[in-house]
Amino acid sequence: MLTPFKATVKPTGKGVQMECESRGFKFILDEPEDAGGMDEGMNPLEAAMCATGACLGIVAASFAKAKDFTFEDFSIDMEGDVDPDGFMYVADVPKGFQQVRYTMNFKTDEPQEKCEEFAKFVEATCPICATFKEGVKVVCSGVNA
Amino acid sequence: MLTPFKATVKPTGKGVQMECESRGFKFILDEPEDAGGMDEGMNPLEAAMCATGACLGIVAASFAKAKDFTFEDFSIDMEGDVDPDGFMYVADVPKGFQQVRYTMNFKTDEPQEKCEEFAKFVEATCPICATFKEGVKVVCSGVNA
Numbered sequence: 001m002l003t004p005f006k007a008t009v010k011p012t013g014k015g016v017q018m019e020c021e022s023r024g025f026k027f028i029l030d031e032p033e034d035a036g037g038m039d040e041g042m043n044p045l046e047a048a049m050c051a052t053g054a055c056l057g058i059v060a061a062s063f064a065k066a067k068d069f070t071f072e073d074f075s076i077d078m079e080g081d082v083d084p085d086g087f088m089y090v091a092d093v094p095k096g097f098q099q100v101r102y103t104m105n106f107k108t109d110e111p112q113e114k115c116e117e118f119a120k121f122v123e124a125t126c127p128i129c130a131t132f133k134e135g136v137k138v139v140c141s142g143v144n145a
Numbered sequence: 146m147l148t149p150f151k152a153t154v155k156p157t158g159k160g161v162q163m164e165c166e167s168r169g170f171k172f173i174l175d176e177p178e179d180a181g182g183m184d185e186g187m188n189p190l191e192a193a194m195c196a197t198g199a200c201l202g203i204v205a206a207s208f209a210k211a212k213d214f215t216f217e218d219f220s221i222d223m224e225g226d227v228d229p230d231g232f233m234y235v236a237d238v239p240k241g242f243q244q245v246r247y248t249m250n251f252k253t254d255e256p257q258e259k260c261e262e263f264a265k266f267v268e269a270t271c272p273i274c275a276t277f278k279e280g281v282k283v284v285c286s287g288v289n290a
Contacts (some may be wrong), residue, residue, distance in 0.1 A: 130241030
């Protein structure tokens with residue numbers, strides 16, 4: 001069943017800083033000082049990498065048992081390339097992420113091949129990876145003055 | 146210049162809960178109890194909507210002066226549709242977001258037409274919106290056991 005995942009964002013009043021809220025949970029996103037911010041939080045592109053890594057991580061944690069994959073611990077390193085010249089209108093280059101990369105580091109006794117197979121399943125299941133790979137329509141539902 | 150935006154995610158040890166970190170800033174992502182979590186943070190899909198809304202918001206705050214657009218305050222409501230049956234392998238439906246919607250609410254004396262024009266510029270500039278609309282390659286750089 002199609003389920004809407006919701007969030008509301010509003011300025012905190014401190015420079016370009018934004019308060020993000022969903023289901024009562026909140027965090028602050030900001031920009032470094034050299035990008036005009038107060039540097040009191042990560043920026044939206046870093047938060048998007050966090051959301052993607054956490055999506056991969058929650059899939060891994062949720063499906064490990066069903067996939068008969070055991071681990072003691074893991075971490076996921078995310079990296080996404082953006083050329084700020086794009087959204088700053090300095091150069092005619094893409095404004096969004098040009099590539100997203102991740103590394104999965106398992107602390108496990110499972111053989112390398114099984115780790116790679118599990119990682120492949122995790123990526124193929126991850127909703128945010130699917131969104132990135134397939135793209136999605138972005139619709140403005142209203143501008144209220 | 147292509148700039149990597151980085152993050153690291155690892156389990157907190159509390160169910161499927163993940164600690165997300167970028168440039169020293171941290172937040173917790175989790176799942177509601179009915180999705181197997183401890184419900185101590187928003188989930189990755191909600192965090193992705195936050196990152197997108199904050200990206201739109203920071204673009205709005207950063208470019209308002211250059212676009213001669215004045216406002217007293219604003220908020221952005223985000224909504225993205227996902228069918229959990231997809232990533233749960235219950236139905237053969239897309240695993241990712243099927244649509245992302247937003248509403249921009251300005252507290253401003255600017256006329257409606259100028260608000261809509263500014264909102265259009267903001268969406269066209271937002272790096273996360275561009276990523277969603279155009280899609281992006283997701284690359285596994287390594288699986289380390």
